[in-house]
Amino acid sequence: LIKLKDVVKTYRMGSREIFALDHVNLDIESGEYLAVVGPSGSGKSTLMNIIGCLDRFDAGTYRLAGENVDTLNDNELARIRNRKIGFIFQTFNLLPRMTALENVKLPLLYRGTSNPRSQAEAVLEDVGLGDRIDHHPNELSGGQRQRVAIARALVTDPQVLLADEPTGNLDSATGEEILELFNRLHSNERTIIVVTHEKELAQRCPRQINLRDGKITQTEARVDA
């Protein structure tokens, strides 16, 4: 489903060149549940943004469901993102002037789904925010904002869920509830990739990918928990 070959992503800072991703090779099949781990600054979010068609790269190739992503224009990328991908951002990226409910309805409105309100409300209930749907992001706690971001990614029942540190702001009980939701999604033969620094979450994933300085140092290990 996802095939990265020699992918490079660099940033130029003055005379320096920073390799955020340094010749990354990665094959992910449909229905997998992977954890991406590695030190702060090692390239995890960069990898996720490229897989999620949010960012372009500088060298190498990326095939998603058989299509070469770098041949697609911006409209086509936006369409893939809306149709196939659910993305939970490390910094949430909620729209500040919309309520939690409106933020979660948005991907459904783009798809022209019938009855977006009830679907959005249902997912907000699932993440424990049933009594917060009319709050704006600045009227929510950090973990509540994180859960709105999670709800928004799940509401379209995406084929591929990309979650960048989804439990970073949650207590363990609330985090458990979120992982239950991910398990339910995975049982529907969805593909899930989670960036996490929490060992318990990484250990629940059948496969773990280690990043360090933009390079993948381990990718075949099937962790038998």
Place this chain on the structure above:
Amino acid sequence: LIKLKDVVKTYRMGSREIFALDHVNLDIESGEYLAVVGPSGSGKSTLMNIIGCLDRFDAGTYRLAGENVDTLNDNELARIRNRKIGFIFQTFNLLPRMTALENVKLPLLYRGTSNPRSQAEAVLEDVGLGDRIDHHPNELSGGQRQRVAIARALVTDPQVLLADEPTGNLDSATGEEILELFNRLHSNERTIIVVTHEKELAQRCPRQINLRDGKITQTEARVDA
């Protein structure tokens, strides 16, 4: 040092009233190292904002170093914040158009410190960002931004350090380095209050406070690790 008595903080949403803090009583002596734990939405950040003189409350009293905080005007509060308190925000609150170095220098400039640049650089080295000092926040990873926020709070060697989820975006090795820095600060007889949902961090604090629905449910337990 810190004395909260019957503190109440509410938010009005339409006809509903939300008690973010519900009659909170709390005594903290100089030199303590406390963990604040509790579910998402239980009032932890609200409590920290009030202790840190960033937010006003609706009932009760708060005495900081013997002074009644609600009698102080905005200028006096700003002065206390700059002189005595270092605050690490759950959402970092970095200035986007300044570099990491400039963000960390800012509290020193307010104090009129001599040689702010070298002090700011030293703390950025301490948090592992020596090679990122000229990056702007949008040129940094999530955990790097978190570390800039940490450096900014530590650079003034504050009497009271308030840290709201300081390791939420950090891998365990980098998180360990940050906790080492906190230990060093604490050995200088500084008072540290950390909001965290990570059990290992909470267990290292001699005292733990549990919040639930805006109420303190436990505050005397000295956790013998």
